[in-house]
Amino acid sequence: MSVKGLQAHIMSTRAIPPGGGLLDGIRFLRDPARVRALARQAASETATYIAAVRDIADADPSWTDDEIAAKILDALKERK
Numbered sequence: 251m252s253v254k255g256l257q258a259h260i261m262s263t264r265a266i267p268p269g270g271g272l273l274d275g276i277r278f279l280r281d282p283a284r285v286r287a288l289a290r291q292a293a294s295e296t297a298t299y300i301a302a303v304r305d306i307a308d309a310d311p312s313w314t315d316d317e318i319a320a321k322i323l324d325a326l327k328e329r330k
Contacts, residue, residue: 252319253296259323260292 265278265288278284296319303309303318313321 252316252323253300256299256319256323257289257292257296259326260295261288264288264291 266274278288299322300315300318303322304311304313309318
């Protein structure tokens with residue numbers, strides 16, 4: 251579940267430009283090709299982030315992708 255949440259977070263930060271608003275979100279959602287492309291990009295980035303966490307020396311090898319994604323999302327929430 252957290253993997254999908256991280257992908258959604260990535261998509262939401264890229265779908266609407268800084269300073270953008272509701273109209274930008276609607277334009278994004280009305281362009282299926284753009285949604286698909288951004289979904290693929292978000293899935294790829296999520297996999298890259300999870301792999302990077304796995305490479306950290308003190309990462310627990312038993313962590314699942316979902317647990318790692320949850321930790322990333324928690325860290326993002328703390329930064330806000």
